[in-house]
Amino acid sequence: MLGHCSGKTAADLTPQNGAHFSNRVKISGCSAALRMNIRSNLEEAEMNRKIQLFTQDQLKKDPPVLNIGDNVRVATKIKEGNHERIQYFEGTIIAKRGSGISETFTVRRIAYGVGVEKVFPIHSPNIGDVVITRRGKVRRAKLYYLRDRVGKRSKVKEMIYDGTEKAAKETAEKAAVEE
Numbered sequence: 320m321l322g323h324c325s326g327k328t329a330a331d332l333t334p335q336n337g338a339h340f341s342n343r344v345k346i347s348g349c350s351a352a353l354r355m356n357i358r359s360n361l362e363e364a365e366m367n368r369k370i371q372l373f374t375q376d377q378l379k380k381d382p383p384v385l386n387i388g389d390n391v392r393v394a395t396k397i398k399e400g401n402h403e404r405i406q407y408f409e410g411t412i413i414a415k416r417g418s419g420i421s422e423t424f425t426v427r428r429i430a431y432g433v434g435v436e437k438v439f440p441i442h443s444p445n446i447g448d449v450v451i452t453r454r455g456k457v458r459r460a461k462l463y464y465l466r467d468r469v470g471k472r473s474k475v476k477e478m479i480y481d482g483t484e485k486a487a488k489e490t491a492e493k494a495a496v497e498e
Contacts, residue, residue, distance in 0.1 A: 374420040379442050385424055387412055387462060388455025388475045393426060393439055394447030405447055408437055411455065411475055413462040427465060429473070434466060454478040 385391065392409040410428030413436070417423050420442055427436045439446055455475040465473050 377420055377442060382422075382441050383449040383451075385412055385415065385441075385449065385451070386454070387415060387460060388457035388478075389451050390453040390455065390475075391426060392450045392452055393437075394449075395439075396445045396447055409452070410435075410437075411462070411465065413465055414460075427462075 389412050390410070391412055392407055394405050394407055397404050397406050408426060408428070410426040412424050413427045414425040415423070416425075422441045423438050424441060425436055425438050427434060429435070439449075454477065456478040457475055462475070465475075
């Protein structure tokens with residue numbers, strides 16, 4: 320009966336849809352290789368559940384809403400011995416990647432004629448606050464082409480929010496209510 324365990328395969332005996340099995344599931348009538356496979360699947364599912372619970376605790380409650388092309392000012396906590404200070408890094412967001420606990424964004428700035436890029440994890444406890452100083456208007460998901468640009472050509476167009484769209488919607492709603 321190599322490969323079968325009373326008519327069930329290893330996939331049938333692993334946890335499904337978040338079900339929890341202890342590591343002490345007794346599997347009789349199976350080959351040794353299949354028992355090892357089932358136990359490793361159970362251990363892997365248990366470990367994945369523990370990792371998910373841990374990462375849920377580490378996520379920030381209100382992560383900043385950032386878009387590519389925005390100019391931001393990122394406050395980073397720096398520890399020097401017993402002293403802790405805040406250092407600011409201001410630049411343009413040129414990329415975002417990942418999701419969940421591993422979500423990061425890349426900020427680029429020009430410092431003394433040299434391009435400097437830093438990658439910041441969004442959910443890091445060492446990131447204080449992220450202030451959006453200017454909204455950018457871009458049509459790309461990654462702005463790596465800014466690395467080759469110098470001077471004014473490396474600027475991103477500013478998205479202007481003058482409130483006219485919002486005011487137009489409000490007047491339209493008022494007119495609809497009056498009718």
